[in-house]
Amino acid sequence: MRREESSNFLAYLFSLLIFLFVRDVQARKLQQIQCSTSCGDIKNISYPFRLKGDPSGCGDPNFELSCQSNKTILEYHSGKYYVKRISYDDRKITVVDVNLANGICGLPQKSLSYYNIYDYNDYRYHIHYDPFTKAHFVRCSSKISDPTYRILPCLNIGNQSYVYVRYGGHSLIYDIPESCSFISTVPIRKASADDNPSYETIQELLRSGFDLKWSVGCKDCRPADRHSYCDLDQDKCVNYD
Template identity: 45%
Template sequence: MRTEESKTASTILYSILIFLTFIKVEARNYKQVCSSSSCGEINNISYPFRLRGDPSGCGDPDYELSCVNNKTILEIFPGKYYVKNISYEDQVLRLVDVNFANANRSCSLPSGSVENTDGFVQDFRFKGVLDSLGSRFRFVKCSRNISSLQEAANHTTIPCLTRNGSYVYAVYDGEYSYYNPQPSCSVVSLAPVDLLHDINYKFPSYEAVMELLEAGFFVGWSLECRDCSLAGKSCVVKSWDKPLTYICERENKELTRSQGNLIIAGIVVGGLIALLVIIGILVFFVRKYRTRRNASSSTEKN
């Protein structure tokens, strides 16, 4: 009797364990359905983006936004930017540096540099097709006044930051161009802008520069490119149909010397084998021809 009760208890316990395991697996595979969030003028914050404070499982943690004073903010390297628009179809954001968004146009440098000195977005989360497109202002600090130099004709002076023998300029940099600072100058920051113009375009005043900076710029994003970057690979566009899709670019690894020698040896050995096969075939046909000829000669003599 006790044996049967023990078997029954064991069966029940085993069934419970299987049930709990099944529930655990299902919970792990379950993707939470989340409604879009909103903050100020941005009312369509959805996957992959999330607002700080959203339920766990909503959006991707790498694409978390914050809502401060009813404004949506994205932090990149280590600047802060107001999100003005999110296009999920084009996979692009329109951003404005918080230091350039004030109506009073306070005189300031960018809060951070989204791009490196070559004009490429540094943050692995934002490696979309706009990665190397557009123009920028390079903020340059010089140890002397270079305004009168012909080579510095496109340098716009920033009066409120020029003091104590230090001269600060905003230099417009067009698409795919590279700026070489004057010997007495160095680049201190970059700010992307949405304008394609000649590199030597001259802005008449810092107020004119500010108008463009206040308008903001576009930056693309791609989860596929994010994953490629984390794997140490670059990504390429797989399909231009919207929304764009990407794949990791195949690595072209250089052959080692031993691998090269093995390939050469294989080619040489393969060539020798092919030559021997050809010679063998020729010898076979020559012998066959001679055999037939000799047989024919013997028949004629008889």
């Protein structure tokens, strides 16, 4: 009889521990999702995002932002970007390079394109190229006459160095003039109609920022082993057949 009572008690204790564990996990997940904060113009920063300094249970640490001088900042691939808006329904975050945010003549802090950020083991963010294209920056030792290159007058150094930006084209500039060297490539919003916009228009387009699409469901996806891939539309890992 005592053995039966002892067995029942152990079964009850085991069930209780399982219940408490599951409840604790669910509570942590609920807290993680329900946390909300703000910084400057960006209100209701919530899951999967968190601000640096938020309680440990808030958001996903892989999607941590910071608040500096009342501006929300995303640090990504060694670059720093101001957050302009977050669309939770579309899973898109609009950002702008801190060096281009004020519309003042300048160079991107970091080159950023699909090819130099693509990482099989990092599925947090993906450049969303629709309706975006690319802008390429080059430095030349002499002036060039190609009208598709727009000069950045504020960055010229006498008659020794000239900086140009080229709108659109390939991810890498295969036809850079001989006197020029590549500086960087960044995403840029597509111009409404002009395939060869002025420098002022390019500057305004750069200041408007670009979109990154985030994925939480694919954070454990490891396609490098060729067994799975990230389905961005469904936000989940899918195994190859």
